[in-house]
Amino acid sequence: RIYPLMRVTLTTSDGASVTVSRQLTKHSGFIEKAITDMAVDDNAVPLSAVAVDVDDATLKLVIEWLTEHRDDALPYPEKTDEERRADDIPAWDQAFVQKWDTKEDQQQTLYAVITAADKLDIKGLLDMTCKTLANKINGKTVEEMREILQLECDFTEEELAEIRKENAWCEN
């Protein structure tokens, strides 16, 4: 069912609220389930409020993505085992993610959107952001991976040497 006239107010984890159309929230399994659990009569109740586990800044990005993808077909296609492509991200989505690259906390923004997509159960956004992160890692050197992922090496030199020795079996 589609409810074009019904709107939902989402309250964020940092106290903000935003009202959006059900045309957008229908892509979120979490919000749809929350509304269903409230047993709202769509004709009698023009507005429902749902508290989401996402901060205001991240929710704005999620809503921007949902607005662009409001007409995407539902249900989202089930993924098969064979699906491992990460190079099929639509141009709009690529540009959407690239905008974050100018931010100082770009990696945190990506993690926050991935987490939000997971918590709100927005399969298309989760799929796209996971592919984006996989693409960032793909083909990079160990040092580049540490830099992109903002991780410190916590191995001893001996441990690193042992792993390199094991890996060397596959790199002949």
Add this chain to the structure above:
Amino acid sequence: SSRTFSSLSINRSAMDIFSLPADCHREIMRRLTLKDRLRLRLVCRAFEALVAETNAGWFETGSIKRWTTKIRRGRRGSVDGESRLIVRMDDLEVNIAEDGEYRLNRLLQLRTRLFAGISFDYFEIRVNSMDTLDFVIKFITNFKIKNLHFGVDSDIELEISLLIMALFPRCSFTITIDSHADSNKLNSLPPMETIKLFYGCAQISTELFFKLLSTHKHMLLTCEPVSFTSQEWTRAMQIISDDPRTREVRLIAHRLTIQSWLLNFRITQATKARQACDDVNVTHALNDEKEMRLRYKNCWVRISDFDWSNDFCHSTVAMSNSME
């Protein structure tokens, strides 16, 4: 009126990749190559553990092959030399001299640190030693394989293939047998998607041919059933025609065998295209490329390299219920 629904919250400032849900880790990790996984092992302890705990995803092909090199000893022939084991998965290749359990155990150890599971569309196994069987079984544990192919060049390889097939009952199997195999072992093969017998121009018993025909979906034989009669050709076409599945069988047959079969249906050198002879329609008469096409009920037959007058020629007969 309005109602509210509450839940927990994200702490954005303290996030790193390990704060993402496990589902996200799985989604990210299954899109990386195996070489990426090798490098990720070196990033930090947490990634080394994540690489080992996650599924590597789906890949088109992989293989495990073991063979023994031959060392020439002049006129006395050759003796066995070094045995090598080659494992290929995605962009990785391990090529080791198989000189004892130590290297195999190290390889198993690396595999357990590289992924928890992996899927292949097509995986090929060619192993010629029972000593290696235990390693292969351990190595491919937790592999999800759609099409498992076996290359066989000896009875021991066929025996190993049968043992592995029993452990992967959900796979679709194909097998290529390059030398004469024990008939009892051939008879005990589970249903194959495709079986290829490359026996040169040797012969197999008619009983074995029909056993294989009734068991396996597609067959490619470079050998000829012994003393194949016209009735047996008709029986083979009937089996293929009656099968609701797509079937294709190719085999080699001597010119005289085919001629006798064709004449039995009153097909001669003078028979024209679209001419019906008993239950058989000649859809294409013999052409300059020495090819003739027939149809028997729902079985289409293509005879290639056929010559009415050359007593020494062998022809290829392809029978299928999905041709044309």
